[in-house]
Amino acid sequence: MGLDxxxxxxxxxxxxxxxxxxxxxxxxxxxxxxxxxxxxHMSIKKLNNTTxxxxxxxILGSLERIGVNNNIKLDEPMxxxxxxxxxxxxxxxxxxxxGLKTPKLNRLDLGQKKSANLISKIFQRNRPxxxxxxxxxxxxxxxxLNYRQFVDPKNVASLFDVTIVVMYLTSSR
Numbered sequence: 001m002g003l004d005x006x007x008x009x010x011x012x013x014x015x016x017x018x019x020x021x022x023x024x025x026x027x028x029x030x031x032x033x034x035x036x037x038x039x040x041h042m043s044i045k046k047l048n049n050t051t052x053x054x055x056x057x058x059i060l061g062s063l064e065r066i067g068v069n070n071n072i073k074l075d076e077p078m079x080x081x082x083x084x085x086x087x088x089x090x091x092x093x094x095x096x097x098x099g100l101k102t103p104k105l106n107r108l109d110l111g112q113k114k115s116a117n118l119i120s121k122i123f124q125r126n127r128p129x130x131x132x133x134x135x136x137x138x139x140x141x142x143x144x145l146n147y148r149q150f151v152d153p154k155n156v157a158s159l160f161d162v163t164i165v166v167m168y169l170t171s172s173r
Contacts, residue, residue: 004173007173008170008173009025009028011169011173012034012038012166012169015153015165015169016042016154016162016165017153017154018041018042020037024037031163031167034166034170035159035162035163035165035166036159039156039159039162042156042162044156044157045155045157046157047157048157048158049157049158049160050157050158051143051150051151051158051160051161052139052143052158052160054150055139055142055143055150056074056139058098058100059098059135059138059139060072062094062098062099063081065097066090066094066097068081068082068083068090069081072135074134074135074139075134075135075136076134076135077131077133077134078130078131078132078133078135079131079132081135082131084111087109087110087131088105088110091105098142100142100145100146101142101145102141102142102145103130103138103141103142103145104130105130105131106130108129108130108132109129109130109131140164141167143160143164143167144165144167144168144171145168147161147164147165147168151164151165
């Protein structure tokens with residue numbers, strides 16, 4: 001494990017209050033691996049998926065209030081329900097209406113070409129368009145960006161709760 005990985009692992013351990021044995025840590029390579037391991041080593045008082053449902057309802061309500069199609073399925077790409085024209089303004093209105101942090105649109109969402117500069121190539125900063133992902137991913141991202149409002153990492157109720165904490169900690173590094 002490199003130093004960055006060790007620091008990230010320590011941040012997971014501190015957040016959840018559980019120490020990961022070195023042998024187990026060697027087998028963690030994805031957000032899913034980390035979330036599943038921690039979830040499997042926690043004592044869960046009451047298992048439910050309330051956080052995900054609360055976030056989904058909150059997001060759907062905000063979309064409906066700004067006039068975006070509210071008949072949305074979890075696996076539906078966001079490009080199907082966010083309009084391409086005036087996307088920046090609609091996204092800003094959505095974020096304001098939601099009252100939570102949302103992921104930032106990138107240049108591909110806004111119809112701009114991928115960056116061709118050397119730094120972007122070296123650090124692979126060209127991410128896929130945000131709107132190419134589905135509604136369920138939006139729920140996860142909003143959850144991760146705002147997890148402290150929805151989840152107590154030492155008292156989680158679902159794998160989703162653990163996953164959004166791990167997503168946040170991973171992306172904030």
